[in-house]
Amino acid sequence: xxxxxxxxxxxxxxxxxxxxxxxxxxxxxxxxxxxxxxxxxxxxxxxxxxxxxxxxxxxxxxxxxxxxxxxxxxxxxxxxxxxxxxxxxxxxxxxxxxxxxxxxxxxxxxxxxxxxxxxxxxxxxxxxxxxxxxxxxxxxxxxxxxxxxxxxxxxxxxxxxxxxxxxxxxxxxxxxxxxxxxxxxxxxxxxxxxxxxxxxxxxxxxxxxxxxxxxxxxxxxxxxxxxxxxxxxxxxxxxxxxxxxxxxxxxxxxxxxxxxxxxxxxxxxxxxxxxxxxxxxxxxxxxxxxxxxxxxxxxxxxxxxxxxxxxxxxxxxxx
Numbered sequence: 127x128x129x130x131x132x133x134x135x136x137x138x139x140x141x142x143x144x145x146x147x148x149x150x151x152x153x154x155x156x157x158x159x160x161x162x163x164x165x166x167x168x169x170x171x172x173x174x175x176x177x178x179x180x181x182x183x184x185x186x187x188x189x190x191x192x193x194x195x196x197x198x199x200x201x202x203x204x205x206x207x208x209x210x211x212x213x214x215x216x217x218x219x220x221x222x223x224x225x226x227x228x229x230x231x232x233x234x235x236x237x238x239x240x241x242x243x244x245x246x247x248x249x250x251x252x253x254x255x256x257x258x259x260x261x262x263x264x265x266x267x268x269x270x271x272x273x274x275x276x277x278x279x280x281x282x283x284x285x286x287x288x289x290x291x292x293x294x295x296x297x298x299x300x301x302x303x304x305x306x307x308x309x310x311x312x313x314x315x316x317x318x319x320x321x322x323x324x325x326x327x328x329x330x331x332x333x334x335x336x337x338x339x340x341x342x343x344x345x346x347x348x349x350x351x352x353x354x355x356x357x358x359x360x361x362x363x364x365x366x367x368x369x370x371x372x373x374x375x376x377x378x379x380x381x382x383x384x385x386x387x388x389x390x391x392x393x394x395x396x397x398x399x400x401x402x403x404x405x406x407x408x409x410x411x412x413x414x415x416x417x418x419x420x421x422x423x424x425x426x427x428x429x430x431x432x433x434x435x436x437x438x439x440x441x442x443x444x445x
Contacts, residue, residue, distance in 0.1 A: 134169040135298045136227050138266075140234035141172035143278050148174040152184040157278045160232060164291075167436060171226050175239035175262040179215035181208070190238045190247045190258045197247050199238055199261055209261070212239060216265035223266075228273060229301065230294040233263050235279035242267070242277045272358040273297065284444040285364060293361040295435045296322070300357060307350055309341035316353075321431035323360055325373050330360035371401055374410055377426060384421045393417075408442040 141148050145156035160170075177183060186204060190197035198209045234240040237260050245258035259267075267275060274293035281287045296319065303315045316338045323331040337344075337353050374397050378390075385393070396413055399405045411432055418426045426432065435441060 134167060135229050135294060136169045136171060137294060138171045138173055138223065138226070138228050138231040140232065140237070140240045140278070141174035141177070142234055143232065144170060144172055146172060146174070148177045148183060150176070150183075150185050150187045155234060155278075157281075159281065160278060163439065166438070168294075171223070171228065173219065173223075173240075173262070175212060175216065175219075175260075178219065179208075179211050188238050189254075190245060190261075191249075192247070194247050194255075194257050197258055197261075212261045213265070216262045219262070220265055220269040223270075227301070228270070229298045230274040230276075230290070231266060231270075232281070233260070233275065233277050235277040237263075239263070242275060272354060274358075274361070284441075288441040288444075289361070289364050291439065291441060292322075292434050293358070296361055296430075297358065299430075300354065304350065304354075307346060309346070312341050312350070312353065313338055318428050319430050321373050321377070321426075321429045322434055323357075324376070325365040325369050325431060327360045327363045328369075328372075330356055330363070334360070367401060367403075370407060371397060373431065374414070377414060380423050380426055381417055381421060385417065389417070406443050411442060 139160065140155075142153075142155045143157045143160050145154050145161065147154045149155065176185065176188075186201040186206070188199055188201050188208065191200055192198045198207055199212050200207050200209070233242045235242070236245055238245060238258075239260045239262045241258070241260040242263050243259060244256040245260055246254040246256055247258035248254050263275075267273075274290055274297060276286065276290040281290065299319075300315065303311050316334060320331065323334060333356050334353060337349060337356065341349060378385075378393060381389075381393075393410075393413060396405065396410045400407060400410050414426070415432055417423070418432070
C-alpha cells in the first residue's frame with residue numbers, strides 16, 4: 127500500500143532549532159534536517175521556555191543544580207533562581223498545548239529547560255553529572271506520556287530517527303480513529319498495522335489483538351484508552367534485524383502458492399543479505415512490494431509496515 131498523502135502533522139519543537147534567535151546569547155541552533163526535510167511533512171509549534179516565561183534576550187546562562195529529582199534552575203554567575211517561574215509557566219504551557227493537536231515533540235538536547243535526558247546537574251561542589259531532565263521537558267513528558275518525543279541530537283542516529291518519525295505517523299493515524307471511535311475503525315486500524323506492530327513487539331501485538339477482539343462488547347472509552355497505551359508502549363520498542371526477518375518470513379507465507387522456485391530463492395537470498403548487513407531494509411521491502419503488485423496480494427497491500435512513512439524521507443536506506 128503506498129503511503130497515503132496526508133496533511134502536515136503538527137509537532138512541537140524547541141524554537142531555536144527552527145533558526146529563531148532566542149538562545150541566551152541571542153543566537154539559534156538551526157537544524158536544517160528539521161526545517162528542510164521534516165518541514166515538508168510536519169507543521170511546527172515552536173516553544174522557547176526561557177523567553178516564553180518572561181526572560182530577556184540575551185540573558186545570563188542557566189543550569190540545573192541540587193537534587194536530580196527536583197533540581198533548581200539558577201543562573202550561572204549570579205545564582206538567581208528561576209525554578210518557580212519556569213515550573214509555573216510550564217504547567218500553564220502544557221495545558222495550552224493540548225489544543226494544538228500535537229503528535230510529537232523535538233527537544234533541544236542538553237538544555238536545562240528542554241533537554242530530554244542526560245542534562246548536566248551540578249552538585250553543591252560545582253561538579254556536574256549528566257543525569258538530569260530539563261524542567262519544561264519533564265513537565266511536557268509527564269503531561270503527554272504517550273506522545274513520541276526526541277532530541278535533535280539523537281535524530282542523527284538513523285535508527286532513533288526512523289523510530290521517532292514512524293511513531294509520529296502512527297500516532298497521527300491513531301488520532302483519526304479517536305476522531306470517529308467506532309469498533310469498525312479500531313479493527314481497521316489494527317489490521318492495517320499488524321505487521322508494523324509485530325516488528326516492534328510481538329507481545330504487545332498479541333495484547334492489542336486481544337483488546338480488539340473485545341470491540342463491540344467492551345466499554346469503548348476504556349478499550350480505546352487501553353489500546354492507545356499499549357500501542358505507544360509498543361512503538362517505543364525499536365525493531366531489530368531479527369524482528370524484521372520474522373515479519374518478512376511471515377509475509378512469505380502469503381506467497382507460498384504463487385511464487386516460482388526462483389522467486390522464492392531470490393526472496394530468501396535478499397532476506398539473508400539483510401540479516402548479514404549487506405543490504406538495507408529498503409531492499410527486501412522493495413522486493414516484497416513488487417510481488418504484492420505482481421500477485422495482487424490484498425492483505426499485504428494494506429499493511430503500513432511496507433510503507434510506514436513517505437519514501438522521500440529515506441528512513442529505511444541505512445544499513
